[in-house]
Amino acid sequence: MSKQSPEFIPKDTNGPSPELPRIFDNPQNVKRFLIVLYAVCAAVLGLDFVVDRHIEHPWEGLFGFHALYGFTVCVTLVLVAKELRKVLMRSETYYDGDGDD
Amino acid sequence: MIELPPMIIFFVGAGLVAVTRGSLRSTFLLAVPIFSALSLSGIPEGSHFNVALFDYELQLLRVDKLSLLFGYLFHLAALIAVIYSLHVRDTVQHVSGLLYAGSALGAVFAGDLITLFLAWEALALSSVFLILARRKSSAQAAAMRYLAVQVISGLILLAGVLVRLNELGSSAFTFIGLDSAGGVLIFTAFGIKCAFPLLHNWLTDAYPEATPTGAVFLSAFTTKVAIYALARGFPGTEILVYIGAVMTMFPIFYAVIENDLRRVLAYSMINQLGFMVVGIGLGTAMSINGAVSHAFNDVIFKGLLFMSMGAVLHQTGKINGSELGGLYKMMPFTTGFCIVGALSISAFPLFSGFVSKSMVMVAALDEGYPIVWLALLFASAGVFHHAGIKVPFFAFFAHDSGIRTRDPSFNMLFAMGIAALICIFNGVWPWLLYGLLPFPVTYEPFTATHVLAQSQLLLFSALAFAWLKLSGLYPPELKGVNIDADWIYRKPLNWIATTTLRVVSHWNEIASDAVVSCLGNLNRLVFRYSGPQGVFARTQESGSAALWVAIILAVSLLLYYF
Numbered sequence: 163m164s165k166q167s168p169e170f171i172p173k174d175t176n177g178p179s180p181e182l183p184r185i186f187d188n189p190q191n192v193k194r195f196l197i198v199l200y201a202v203c204a205a206v207l208g209l210d211f212v213v214d215r216h217i218e219h220p221w222e223g224l225f226g227f228h229a230l231y232g233f234t235v236c237v238t239l240v241l242v243a244k245e246l247r248k249v250l251m252r253s254e255t256y257y258d259g260d261g262d263d
Numbered sequence: 264m265i266e267l268p269p270m271i272i273f274f275v276g277a278g279l280v281a282v283t284r285g286s287l288r289s290t291f292l293l294a295v296p297i298f299s300a301l302s303l304s305g306i307p308e309g310s311h312f313n314v315a316l317f318d319y320e321l322q323l324l325r326v327d328k329l330s331l332l333f334g335y336l337f338h339l340a341a342l343i344a345v346i347y348s349l350h351v352r353d354t355v356q357h358v359s360g361l362l363y364a365g366s367a368l369g370a371v372f373a374g375d376l377i378t379l380f381l382a383w384e385a386l387a388l389s390s391v392f393l394i395l396a397r398r399k400s401s402a403q404a405a406a407m408r409y410l411a412v413q414v415i416s417g418l419i420l421l422a423g424v425l426v427r428l429n430e431l432g433s434s435a436f437t438f439i440g441l442d443s444a445g446g447v448l449i450f451t452a453f454g455i456k457c458a459f460p461l462l463h464n465w466l467t468d469a470y471p472e473a474t475p476t477g478a479v480f481l482s483a484f485t486t487k488v489a490i491y492a493l494a495r496g497f498p499g500t501e502i503l504v505y506i507g508a509v510m511t512m513f514p515i516f517y518a519v520i521e522n523d524l525r526r527v528l529a530y531s532m533i534n535q536l537g538f539m540v541v542g543i544g545l546g547t548a549m550s551i552n553g554a555v556s557h558a559f560n561d562v563i564f565k566g567l568l569f570m571s572m573g574a575v576l577h578q579t580g581k582i583n584g585s586e587l588g589g590l591y592k593m594m595p596f597t598t599g600f601c602i603v604g605a606l607s608i609s610a611f612p613l614f615s616g617f618v619s620k621s622m623v624m625v626a627a628l629d630e631g632y633p634i635v636w637l638a639l640l641f642a643s644a645g646v647f648h649h650a651g652i653k654v655p656f657f658a659f660f661a662h663d664s665g666i667r668t669r670d671p672s673f674n675m676l677f678a679m680g681i682a683a684l685i686c687i688f689n690g691v692w693p694w695l696l697y698g699l700l701p702f703p704v705t706y707e708p709f710t711a712t713h714v715l716a717q718s719q720l721l722l723f724s725a726l727a728f729a730w731l732k733l734s735g736l737y738p739p740e741l742k743g744v745n746i747d748a749d750w751i752y753r754k755p756l757n758w759i760a761t762t763t764l765r766v767v768s769h770w771n772e773i774a775s776d777a778v779v780s781c782l783g784n785l786n787r788l789v790f791r792y793s794g795p796q797g798v799f800a801r802t803q804e805s806g807s808a809a810l811w812v813a814i815i816l817a818v819s820l821l822l823y824y825f
Binding site for chain 1: 442515516517519520591592621625629633636637640644645648660663710711712715716717718719720721722723724725726727728729730731736737738741742743744745746747753
């Protein structure tokens with residue numbers, strides 16, 4: 163195994179009392195966080211009706227263009243990257259022992 | 264007051280740091296960037312500190328708006344990185360950090376291409392120690408690959424400069440353009456350092472192998488020197504628009520599936536460089552302003568992200584997303600700073616990326632590149648997805664990994680705090696940064712249209728992440744390496760090289776055996792005739808020679824009488 167970095171000094175583990183339950187330990191809080199996200203998303207989409215936008219390209223004028231585009235490309239990105247993994251991914255030791263230096 | 268190039272101040276400072284220890288060294292480390300920045304602020308625009316080298320005049324200190332902006336940026340980056348590394352007890356890292364920052368300053372203040380070349384190679388040589396200092400075999404191999412690529416970039420630059428000298432008789436570093444062979448060579452050299460597609464792997468290979476503090480230095484300088492050089496030498500070169508668009512897009516696919524979180528940041532760095540390259544390629548006042556101001560912001564927020572991940576690595580010894588999680592409980596400050604960096608790189612309104620990246624995107628539409636604009640929009644959503652959400656999520660949230668640790672030392676938190684403040688300040692009050700830009704700024708960032716469009720894009724990207732995660736479609740963090748363009752030289756080229764070496768050494772053995780046996784035969788032959796027992800080596804007694812002389816004399820005497 164490789165040596166640890168010289169800067170790595172194991173710290174004692176008395177963090178700020180890690181045994182106390184923290185905000186996201188409660189699944190209810192995660193749910194609340196998501197509800198806020200959904201609400202904010204709906205709000206910024208709704209603002210499209212209200213705000214008089216100065217667009218520079220016709221595509222921008224479509225209702226919810228940025229919202230729809232952002233959502234679609236992110237889903238596409240992740241699903242394509244997931245498939246790419248099948249082509250690109252190798253074991254961690256793939257390059258080991260090549261003497262490539 | 265004498266007008267000293269910052270490079271010289273940093274190099275002298277590195278010497279002082281090398282021979283001092285403890286708090287005296289820390290004082291020198293902090294004093295160098297502060298003193299140098301103060302000295303720089305007193306220097307008027309123009310060309311100073313010219314040195315004659317043979318027939319050429321090296322301009323070590325060309326001060327104008329563009330070089331000053333990068334100059335101050337590099338001083339700021341050096342100061343933050345130095346504060347972040349104060350706790351390190353490693354002379355190699357402190358000295359090479361200052362030499363590296365000094366070389367970057369040497370490059371941006373270079374008024375001629377020969378000085379630029381010297382600084383270019385100094386950047387490579389000084390920075391490699393920040394990777395070697397990890398003292399791991401994988402880091403050493405990556406450092407050697409990094410050094411080879413950087414030195415090759417320098418050699419191509421030198422070739423380009425020499426061709427250009429021959430063509431023009433001038434080595435001035437002004438607009439270069441692609442219409443000459445020298446220009447193409449110089450463009451290629453800049454492109455390697457700027458991580459153009461297929462030339463980019465040195466970055467994603469080496470930066471994640473550097474020490475936690477070394478990666479902070481590395482993220483600031485090399486690539487931004489390349490951006491400066493492109494902005495100086497190739498503004499308005501159209502091919503840059505397309506190169507930049509590709510740079511913004513392909514790394515985000517890798518970033519989604521990469522497990523090493525510092526490598527995720529390295530890929531997102533290429534994505535951010537792509538925005539700057541597009542801006543330089545468009546070549547308008549607004550797009551160059553956008554590219555340069557984005558370089559400024561990127562140094563700070565990318566440095567902040569590398570600092571927060573460096574803190575995680577330093578505290579836990581782990582950096583893979585698959586091994587981390589739940590650290591927000593133990594490292595609340597680091598978590599907060601990381602989120603500020605994440606919001607800044609994602610260009611949320613009121614964070615620094617927003618006021619600079621949008622200039623490039625608006626310029627792309629203005630100049631009639633709607634497809635490039637769509638690509639940049641895709642890349643903006645993508646960078647939020649991986650650098651903005653994935654990095655903080657898998658390090659600090661996700662599931663509880665069971666790691667128990669705490670926030671890093673005060674100096675590391677302080678450095679992150681400064682960077683976070685600058686991210687927020689530039690995002691809220693961009694006018695100070697705008698005032699430093701090379702062209703007057705007419706762009707108005709906080710219009711309802713811009714703010715709403717960007718908010719929709721980012722919030723719905725976050726929604727996509729939440730949906731993918733909840734539906735189980737999001738790919739899990741897996742251990743492994745993802746092959747990239749470096750596969751070409753790490754596998755097939757490596758195989759060709761080692762096979763060639765094996766074949767050559769095989770034939771070399773046969774040939775040398777043959778030569779040795781020939782020489783042996785020759786040696787035996789020579790030995791037979793010239794050796795101690797050989798014909799040529801027989802000795803005659805001197806008495807017999809005297810006898811023969813006497814006989815010859817007697818015979819000649821007899822002949823004389825008759």
